[in-house]
Amino acid sequence: MSRPDISTTPAWQALAAHAATAGDAHLRDLFAADPERGTRLVAEVGDLYVDYSKNRVTDETLALLVDLARAAGLPERTEAMFRGEHINTTEDRAVLHTALRAPRSAELVVDGQDVVADVHAVLDQMAAFAEQVRTGAWTGHTGARISTVVNIGIGGSDLGPAMAAGALAPFSHPGIRSLFVSNVDGDDIADALDGLDPASTLFVVASKTFTTIETITNARTARAWLVEGLGDDAAVAKHFVAVSTNATEVAGFGIDTANMFGFWDWVGGRYSFTSAVGLSLMIAIGPERYREMLDGFHTVDEHFRTTPLERNVPALLGLIGIWYRNFLGAATHAVLPYNQHLARFPAYLQQLDMESNGKSVTVDGEPVRVETGPVVWGEPGTNGQHAFYQLIHQGTQLVPADLLGFVRPAVEIDPHHDLLTANLLAQAEALAFGKTADEVRADGVAADLVPHRTFAGNHPTTMVLAPALTPSVLGQLVALYEHKVFTQGVVWGINSFDQWGVELGKVLAGRIVPELTGEDEPAHDSSTNALIRRYREQRR
Numbered sequence: 126m127s128r129p130d131i132s133t134t135p136a137w138q139a140l141a142a143h144a145a146t147a148g149d150a151h152l153r154d155l156f157a158a159d160p161e162r163g164t165r166l167v168a169e170v171g172d173l174y175v176d177y178s179k180n181r182v183t184d185e186t187l188a189l190l191v192d193l194a195r196a197a198g199l200p201e202r203t204e205a206m207f208r209g210e211h212i213n214t215t216e217d218r219a220v221l222h223t224a225l226r227a228p229r230s231a232e233l234v235v236d237g238q239d240v241v242a243d244v245h246a247v248l249d250q251m252a253a254f255a256e257q258v259r260t261g262a263w264t265g266h267t268g269a270r271i272s273t274v275v276n277i278g279i280g281g282s283d284l285g286p287a288m289a290a291g292a293l294a295p296f297s298h299p300g301i302r303s304l305f306v307s308n309v310d311g312d313d314i315a316d317a318l319d320g321l322d323p324a325s326t327l328f329v330v331a332s333k334t335f336t337t338i339e340t341i342t343n344a345r346t347a348r349a350w351l352v353e354g355l356g357d358d359a360a361v362a363k364h365f366v367a368v369s370t371n372a373t374e375v376a377g378f379g380i381d382t383a384n385m386f387g388f389w390d391w392v393g394g395r396y397s398f399t400s401a402v403g404l405s406l407m408i409a410i411g412p413e414r415y416r417e418m419l420d421g422f423h424t425v426d427e428h429f430r431t432t433p434l435e436r437n438v439p440a441l442l443g444l445i446g447i448w449y450r451n452f453l454g455a456a457t458h459a460v461l462p463y464n465q466h467l468a469r470f471p472a473y474l475q476q477l478d479m480e481s482n483g484k485s486v487t488v489d490g491e492p493v494r495v496e497t498g499p500v501v502w503g504e505p506g507t508n509g510q511h512a513f514y515q516l517i518h519q520g521t522q523l524v525p526a527d528l529l530g531f532v533r534p535a536v537e538i539d540p541h542h543d544l545l546t547a548n549l550l551a552q553a554e555a556l557a558f559g560k561t562a563d564e565v566r567a568d569g570v571a572a573d574l575v576p577h578r579t580f581a582g583n584h585p586t587t588m589v590l591a592p593a594l595t596p597s598v599l600g601q602l603v604a605l606y607e608h609k610v611f612t613q614g615v616v617w618g619i620n621s622f623d624q625w626g627v628e629l630g631k632v633l634a635g636r637i638v639p640e641l642t643g644e645d646e647p648a649h650d651s652s653t654n655a656l657i658r659r660y661r662e663q664r665r
């Protein structure tokens with residue numbers, strides 16, 4: 126049965142009417158009218174304190190958004206996901222990343238398979254291997270201890286562990302360095318290998334399909350480097366392990382499937398961070414910390430599955446995002462972590478959000494009649510403050526932002542952390558309330574400069590404050606965004622779990638390679654042909 130276009134539902138139309146009257150309300154007035162707002166429009170999930178009071182919403186807005194989620198069937202779709210129904214309809218697959226962090230005692234049989242037992246068997250295999258590497262029981266071909274782990278993967282097989290290795294660097298084994306190679310640009314692997322000793326280097330080749338050209342090209346280069354360095358093909362067995370769903374391709378590449386860590390087609394690439402794709406992270410932080418991270422994910426998974434929408438934090442954040450995207454016209458969403466270790470978090474979220482919700486047809490194949498996923502971007506504060514915040518404060522676009530803060534730093538160096546946090550709080554305050562022309566004048570600013578120095582304010586932010594960036598908190602944060610993205614996809618009526626849009630470029634690149642080398646003549650549009658010819662001339 127096809128779903129009705131969401132924009133034709135009474136819930137959507139009620140929001141459209143509400144936006145026309147309430148959409149311009151200023152945060153200054155909303156706070157003045159309700160002294161409790163800053164402690165009322167907050168929620169807690171796990172260790173996360175989420176303050177959504179500085180969003181341009183009223184109680185009525187939130188109630189209408191919850192109605193919209195119900196009209197879109199969010200509770201039913203959520204249950205369908207957790208139960209393992211094939212909600213990824215274009216690939217006829219279940220979507221079960223939540224099962225990757227289910228406790229051992231959980232029960233879930235999907236398509237006749239005991240999913241939880243399978244997950245824990247791989248987690249145990251990963252833990253045994255990670256401990257061997259960490260303790261030095263696993264040695265390289267020459268008997269040397271492993272001191273560098275290079276994860277080779279791209280997209281979902283890179284961004285999760287790479288982001289988390291940075292985030293959790295303070296928890297990492299002091300004798301093991303983690304490196305990540307993703308780009309097919311040879312500079313990436315060349316830079317990673319520069320100065321490494323093959324005898325003490327382990328490569329984790331992570332690829333769900335094991336056919337991704339970037340990953341396979343990098344893995345071949347790494348293997349050639351290793352075999353040349355150690356002078357023996359047999360060295361590959363002790364220096365290469367694979368993470369994949371595709372045992373045939375792994376064996377074809379020359380990695381013993383005994384050294385393969387598996388996962389399943391019901392784990393989407395960008396949702397695979399808590400599958401065996403986390404192996405390099407587990408080696409870095411150890412199985413115990415890794416388990417804490419999975420428990421953090423699970424806390425938010427359970428909250429999302431069981432909490433009524435009115436208090437369901439990922440759902441509320443998703444719905445507030447829909448308010449901005451569809452009713453107030455915001456095209457982008459900024460994620461601004463006040464934590465240097467989260468430098469790769471926005472990049473991780475870009476794939477999670479934009480590959481999931483960058484869609485223009487509904488699950489029924491009809492054109493979507495409303496805007497879908499926003500452009501997601503960001504940088505750690507305070508760096509962003511000295512770069513792009515100007516546009517958020519005084520530009521002409523609405524840029525809703527998430528601000529992520531932590532009470533305790535990884536390292537206490539007085540006065541850094543209080544300064545960092547003061548900036549975090551100051552930005553949220555300045556963005557929301559601004560500075561009026563009268564206030565500027567009262568400072569004695571010359572009349573001609575008043576417009577330039579006035580801050581309109583009313584720029585919305587959501588503040589997420591956690592005690593510290595621990596493995597559990599990181600898991601909670603990622604799950605929060607996963608379910609936020611899911612919520613939005615359900616409301617828009619799209620399939621958040623396929624990514625056909627990445628295919629065409631891959632096919633065309635395959636055709637262009639022989640044209641660049643001169644084996645084939647370029648056969649494209651006049652622009653592409655001219656660029657290929659120019660490249661060829663200058664490569665000579």
Ligand SMILES: O=P(O)(O)OC[C@H]1O[C@](O)(CO)[C@@H](O)[C@@H]1O
Nearest residue numbers: 279280281282332333334337394
């Ligand atoms: O893990 P694989 O199969 O190498 O795929 C890598 C990435 O490529 C994509 O399929 C497309 O970009 C992503 O969804 C995925 O995370």
